[in-house]
Amino acid sequence: MSTRLIAKFKSSLTTRATLRKPALCVPPSRSFAAESENLVKTALYNVHKDLGGDMVPFAGYELPVLYKGENGGVMKEHLWCRADGKASLFDVSHMGQIRWHGKDRVAFLERVVVGDIASLKEGMGCLSLVTNEKGGIIDDTVITNAGDHVFMVVNGATKFGDMKHFEEQMAVFDGDVTMEYLEDSMQLLAVQGPGAAASVAKLLPSDFDMTRMPFMSGRPTTLDGVDGCRITRCGYTGEDGFEIAMPTEHAVSIASKLMEDSSVNPTGLGARDSLRLEAGLCLYGNDLNEDITPVEGVLGWTLGPAKSRRRTEGGFLGAEHILTPDGKLQKVNRKRVGIMGMKAPARDHTEIFDENGENKIGEVTSGTFSPCLKAPIAMGYVETASAKAGTPIMLKIRNKMQKAEITKMPFVESRYYRVPE
Secondary structure, eight states: OOHHHHHHHHHHHHHHHTSSOOOTTSOGGGOOOOOGGGOBOOTTHHHHHHTTEEEEEETTEEEEEEEOSTTOSHHHHHHHHHSTTOEEEEEOTTSEEEEEESTTHHHHHHHHBSSOOTTOOTTBEEEEEEEOTTSOEEEEEEEEEOSSSEEEEEOTTTHHHHHHHHHHHHHTOOSOOEEEEOTTTEEEEEEESTTHHHHHHTTSOTTOOGGGOOTTBEEEEEETTEEEEEEEOOOSSSSSEEEEEEEGGGHHHHHHHHHTSTTEEEOOHHHHHHHHHHTTOOOBTTTBOTTOOTTTTTOGGGGOSTTOHHHHHOOSTTGGGTBOTTSOBOOOSEEEEEEEOOSSOOOTTOEEEOTTSOSEEEEEEEEEEETTTTEEEEEEEEEGGGOSTTOEEEEEETTEEEEEEEEOSOSSOOOOOOOOO
């Protein structure tokens, strides 16, 4: 990636980090200001610096956008994550880890998220959406039934706003539920790529059978002999992978142990962004926000299939703006789509026009150059009538019209793990 593009990416990260203001109850040290003296450092900060991490503000934290070195740089880090037998290590400790307690925790969560939490078997999780009264998306979240509690991970840039929203909803909820935010006690790492399972297995107990661990499942475990850890098979790259939570005081030793494996490469925010876009995954603040509904975001599947309980019963905030009275997804005027065919990358806020370049029909929300496809890719919203794959469009890039086409996502085929039958 060129120096100019890195500078542009850093600027974009700073902008995203200030999209949501912290709740009034948030300590000053947790503000989302871009000034370095106010940024929070994860437990791995010194490790990042020692590895040549180019540190930038993101979600109120100071995190590496890329690493300088033989295997560093956005392009190399990206391709490493997709390479056979390789794995990428991401520091995602900025994300919010929450435990939900109380006998009515599931009933409360089904008030604030769209997913079917009651049907999750112990150890299984799902991607869900936190919605507001108008059906807009406050955040996307991974929720796991952890047995005696529910474990939730929310986005770093939105976590304080999320928790303020949860507190407001708990105040009017008639039931037994408490929220435990794991603020400083736990750190979170992601290991992603075809070699992720083999690298993480070296730190797990000998009786931990990864071959029987489905995608979107999680369980408590020890890592390198450290108690109080948790592993979830999920990720943000389209590859097999894991998010592993561990006590803060052991984060450096566990990360170092992972990186003793030559197949594991430290990876920054730059490659994390390009990997998730190739996988057709949304970035909150760019592709999703409080004015976009799950139907517009083409995320209606998070409510379950047609005639499922959450579709027919509703009961979550904003359901009347998402579902019809008979449980169908409401018709919408715009939809999220993939875009390819342009010669130059189309960055966020690039205007989308019809085939003739006369009528504006939408706007790009994320765009980059795909290292795997060696071509520009983008995601955005267009009028529903133009959302079908194969529809020709025009993009206004640097004040020049370029031909492009609506395409299906993911751009690069996902390789999520399936348990052998």
